[in-house]
Amino acid sequence: MKHLLAVLLLLSNAILFAQKPMNVIFILADDHRYDAMGFTGKFPGLKTPNLDRMALQGCHVEKACVATALCSPSRASILTGQYPHKHTVVDNQAPIPPGLVFFPQLLQKKGYNTAFLGKWHMGDADDQPQPGFDYWLSFKGQGVYYNPTFNINGQQVPHKDSAYISDLLTDYAVDWIKAQPAKKPFFLYLSHKGVHALFEPAKRHKGMYKNLRFTPPPSMFMTARDTSKYLELKNSRISPELKPFVENQRDQPNWVYDQRHSWHGVDYMYHGYISFYEFYQQYLETLMAVDESVGRVLDYVSSSALANNTMVIYMGDNGFSFGEHGLIDKRHAYEESMRVPMLMYAPKLVPAGSKLTQVIQNIDLAPTILEMAGLKTPTYMQGKSFLPLLKGEKIAWKDRAFYEYFWEYDFPQTPTMFALRTDRYKYIYNHGVWGINELYDLQNDPHEMNNLIRSTAHQEVASQMRTDIFNWLEQTGGLQIPLRPMTSDHKRGDHKYKNTY
Structure with a gap:
C-alpha cells in the first residue's frame, strides 16, 4: 500500500511538473572528486553532512563523468551540452567562439530569471558578464579564497575583513533566490572556487583534519622507479599495512612514470611547494565550506514553497587524484579524474535515497535542465536528457562515456588522449607519444592497475573500443585537433624551456 501511494504521489507531481517549469539551482564545485563525500566511506573520517543529506533525500548519480577533466572545457560542456572538440574551448586559455550558445540563453527566452555567481574561468581570465544571465557576479581568473573582489553586474565590489569566498557566494546566492x-x-548557477588548489580552508575549518590518516591507493607505488619513495612514505603517517604494488609495471605508459616527478606528480608536487599530507588535509578542510554552502541552500529551499517546484543539483567540474598512479591533479582519463560527484534534490519529483547507475556525462546536464523547463534538446547538442531516469522511468540509455584531453603547453607531460568508458571496460588511446595504450576491466580491476592491452583474450575488446573512439570522433567532427598559436601568455615561469619561442 505504501509503495502504491508513493507511486501515485510521484505521478501527481509529474503532472504538476509538466504544467509548470521547475526552478533549478545548479551548484558546481571545482576539482571535487567523485568519492570525496562522507557517505561513500572512501575517505575515512571525512564529514560532509550536507552532501550526505542530498544523497539521502535525493538521488546520487553514481557514474557521472566529464568529457574532459579540466576546468574550462568541462564548464563549456555543461553550458552547451557539447563535447569539447565541438564547442572548441579545449583548454583553460581557448577563446569562446563567436555564436556559441549557452543553455541559460534558451531559459531566458522561456521566461526564466537567470543568475551566475562565482568562478567563470572560461575563454579568458576576465570577469565580465556573459550571455544568458540577468544577474552576474564573478571574479577574475581563479580568484582568491580571502577578501575577494567581485564584478557584480559590471561594478567592482571589494570584500575585506577576512571575508571567505565560499561564504560570500552563498550569501549573495541565497539573497538572490529570496528576491525572486x-x-x-x-x-541559479552557483560556481564555487573551492576546492581548487592551492587550498585555503575557512578559518573555522583549519586543522580539523590534521590527525586524519591517509590510506594510499593501491596504484600509488606502481610507477615508482625504485622502492626508496615507498620506504620514505611507509615510515610516515601512511597506514603501515600497505605494501608496494608492482603488478604489470611494464605496461604503464612512460608519460605516467615521467609525470610522477613533476608539478602533477607525488614525488615533486607543485615543485615542492607543499607536502603530500598538508595537501590532502587542506583539500578536505577547504571542502567543508562548500558542504556548508550546500546546506544553506537546501535549508532555504526545503523550508519554503520552493520545495514544491525546485531542483537542486550538485556537481564537480572534474575529478582529482590523490596519488593514484603516482599522480595528483586531473587531466588524465583514470577514474579519479574522469568521474565527478553528482547529486540531485527535488522532493516532489526525485525519490529520496534513489541512485542512478547509468553512465551520465556533463554534456547531459543542459538537455536535462532544458527538459525541466519544458524545452526540447537542440539538435546541436550531443548530450541527452536523463530526467526520465531521475523520475524512475524505464528508457533506453547509452552505456558509455567518451573522453578527450588535448595536450597543453603549460603541462607537457600529459599527452593528448581519447578514452571510452563502458560499465565494464575503459580504453585509453594516448595520442602523439611513443608509448602504449591502455585497457582496463573496471569490474575486476577498479583501481586500473592491470593494463590488458597485450592480453590475447582481450584483443577483440580493445580493437572494437579503439574503433568506437575514432567513429565517435568522425561522427561528431572531432578528427581535426583544434590547434592555436602559442603566445607568452601560455608560458609558466617554472617551465624548463622558459623564453624559448
Whole structure:
C-alpha cells in the first residue's frame, strides 16, 4: 500500500511538473572528486553532512563523468551540452567562439530569471558578464579564497575583513533566490572556487583534519622507479599495512612514470611547494565550506514553497587524484579524474535515497535542465536528457562515456588522449607519444592497475573500443585537433624551456 501511494504521489507531481517549469539551482564545485563525500566511506573520517543529506533525500548519480577533466572545457560542456572538440574551448586559455550558445540563453527566452555567481574561468581570465544571465557576479581568473573582489553586474565590489569566498557566494546566492517573484521560474548557477588548489580552508575549518590518516591507493607505488619513495612514505603517517604494488609495471605508459616527478606528480608536487599530507588535509578542510554552502541552500529551499517546484543539483567540474598512479591533479582519463560527484534534490519529483547507475556525462546536464523547463534538446547538442531516469522511468540509455584531453603547453607531460568508458571496460588511446595504450576491466580491476592491452583474450575488446573512439570522433567532427598559436601568455615561469619561442 505504501509503495502504491508513493507511486501515485510521484505521478501527481509529474503532472504538476509538466504544467509548470521547475526552478533549478545548479551548484558546481571545482576539482571535487567523485568519492570525496562522507557517505561513500572512501575517505575515512571525512564529514560532509550536507552532501550526505542530498544523497539521502535525493538521488546520487553514481557514474557521472566529464568529457574532459579540466576546468574550462568541462564548464563549456555543461553550458552547451557539447563535447569539447565541438564547442572548441579545449583548454583553460581557448577563446569562446563567436555564436556559441549557452543553455541559460534558451531559459531566458522561456521566461526564466537567470543568475551566475562565482568562478567563470572560461575563454579568458576576465570577469565580465556573459550571455544568458540577468544577474552576474564573478571574479577574475581563479580568484582568491580571502577578501575577494567581485564584478557584480559590471561594478567592482571589494570584500575585506577576512571575508571567505565560499561564504560570500552563498550569501549573495541565497539573497538572490529570496528576491525572486513567485510567479516566474528561475535558474541559479552557483560556481564555487573551492576546492581548487592551492587550498585555503575557512578559518573555522583549519586543522580539523590534521590527525586524519591517509590510506594510499593501491596504484600509488606502481610507477615508482625504485622502492626508496615507498620506504620514505611507509615510515610516515601512511597506514603501515600497505605494501608496494608492482603488478604489470611494464605496461604503464612512460608519460605516467615521467609525470610522477613533476608539478602533477607525488614525488615533486607543485615543485615542492607543499607536502603530500598538508595537501590532502587542506583539500578536505577547504571542502567543508562548500558542504556548508550546500546546506544553506537546501535549508532555504526545503523550508519554503520552493520545495514544491525546485531542483537542486550538485556537481564537480572534474575529478582529482590523490596519488593514484603516482599522480595528483586531473587531466588524465583514470577514474579519479574522469568521474565527478553528482547529486540531485527535488522532493516532489526525485525519490529520496534513489541512485542512478547509468553512465551520465556533463554534456547531459543542459538537455536535462532544458527538459525541466519544458524545452526540447537542440539538435546541436550531443548530450541527452536523463530526467526520465531521475523520475524512475524505464528508457533506453547509452552505456558509455567518451573522453578527450588535448595536450597543453603549460603541462607537457600529459599527452593528448581519447578514452571510452563502458560499465565494464575503459580504453585509453594516448595520442602523439611513443608509448602504449591502455585497457582496463573496471569490474575486476577498479583501481586500473592491470593494463590488458597485450592480453590475447582481450584483443577483440580493445580493437572494437579503439574503433568506437575514432567513429565517435568522425561522427561528431572531432578528427581535426583544434590547434592555436602559442603566445607568452601560455608560458609558466617554472617551465624548463622558459623564453624559448
